[in-house]
Amino acid sequence: MARQFDVPTFYRSPVVSRVKEARRLADPRKKDLSPSVLDFGPVRFKLARHFGFCYGVENAIEIAYKALDEANDRRVFLLSEMIHNPHVNEDLLSRGIRFLRTTSGEQIIPFDELSANDIVIIPAFGTTLETENRLREIGVDVEAYDTTCPFVEGVDAQLPDCQEELFRSDPRKALPRRDAGHVFACTIRSTLRCGA
Numbered sequence: 001m002a003r004q005f006d007v008p009t010f011y012r013s014p015v016v017s018r019v020k021e022a023r024r025l026a027d028p029r030k031k032d033l034s035p036s037v038l039d040f041g042p043v044r045f046k047l048a049r050h051f052g053f054c055y056g057v058e059n060a061i062e063i064a065y066k067a068l069d070e071a072n073d074r075r076v077f078l079l080s081e082m083i084h085n086p087h088v089n090e091d092l093l094s095r096g097i098r099f100l101r102t103t104s105g106e107q108i109i110p111f112d113e114l115s116a117n118d119i120v121i122i123p124a125f126g127t128t129l130e131t132e133n134r135l136r137e138i139g140v141d142v143e144a145y146d147t148t149c150p151f152v153e154g155v156d157a158q159l160p161d162c163q164e165e166l167f168r169s170d171p172r173k174a175l176p177r178r179d180a181g182h183v184f185a186c187t188i189r190s191t192l193r194c195g196a
Contacts, residue, residue, distance in 0.1 A: 003055070005058035005059060005061070005062045006062050006065070007053065007058050007061050007062060008061075008065065008091075011053070011061065011087070011088065012052075015038075016047075016051070016052055019036050019038070019047060020052065022036075023036055023049070030049070030050075032049070033049045034049065035047055035048055035049060036048075036049070054149075055149070055150075055151075056124050056147075056148075056149025056150065056151055056152065057083045057085070057124055057149075059124070059147060059149070059150075060082055060083055060123065060124035060147035060149070061082070061083070061088060063121065063145055063146075063147045064078075064082055064092055064097070064121055064145075064147065066145075067097075067119050067121055067144075067145045068092075068095055068096070068097070070119075071119055074117055074118060074119055075098070075117075075118045075119070076096060076097045076098070076118070076119045076121065077097065077098050077099070077100050077109070077114070077118060077119065077120045077121065078092065078097050078098070078099050078100065078120075078121045078123060079099075079100050079101055079120065079121070079122060079123055079127055079131065080099055080100070080101045080102060080103050080105075080123055081099070081103050081123060082121070082123050082124065082147070083123070083124050083125075097121070100114075100120070111134055111135070111138060114135070114138050114140060115138065115139070116138060116139025116140060118140060119140075119141075119144070119145055120135055120140045120142065120145065121145040121146075121147060122142060122145065122146040122147055122148055123147060123148075124147050124148065124149045124152070125148070125149065125152055126148040126149070126152050127148075
């Protein structure tokens with residue numbers, strides 16, 4: 001059985017939950033890719049076979065709430081948006097989590113203001129090794145609340161060979177492993193340069 005996550009119920013639509021459960025029971029191996037159809041007579045809604053929060057997002061949300069629960073009097077930070085969903089990010093901000101950077105990477109709160117006692121959540125799309133190392137230097141436990149999606153990590157594992165080729169051809173094009181904003185760009189560049 002697939003892993004079930006503890007995601008707040010207000011993030012889940014009761015209608016969507018019922019549709020997904022019916023699909024899960026009818027097609028547990030998810031081989032039928034046709035859309036779900038909600039037929040209300042004069043109006044029919046077609047819902048994509050796969051929709052809603054993915055595995056990585058549900059994992060990230062669960063870990064973020066765990067961080068809030070375990071924080072006690074410690075400050076809790078996110079490197080940037082948790083996921084690309086404004087409702088989730090606004091909810092986390094309302095609960096006291098603060099962003100260290102904007103989504104474009106601009107620093108909002110300098111790392112120099114962090115302490116080893118702070119909790120820093122790595123977002124679902126990961127971060128650079130440089131950022132991880134900087135946080136470790138401060139004493140922040142980067143593994144405890146790392147919500148990096150395992151599928152993002154899988155892409156990262158395939159990049160080193162092409163990264164090396166990119167660096168040899170033009171050092172300015174080489175991108176750090178697990179660079180949240182550039183995994184897709186690096187994959188495209190890798191395909192162009194490495195012929196993969």
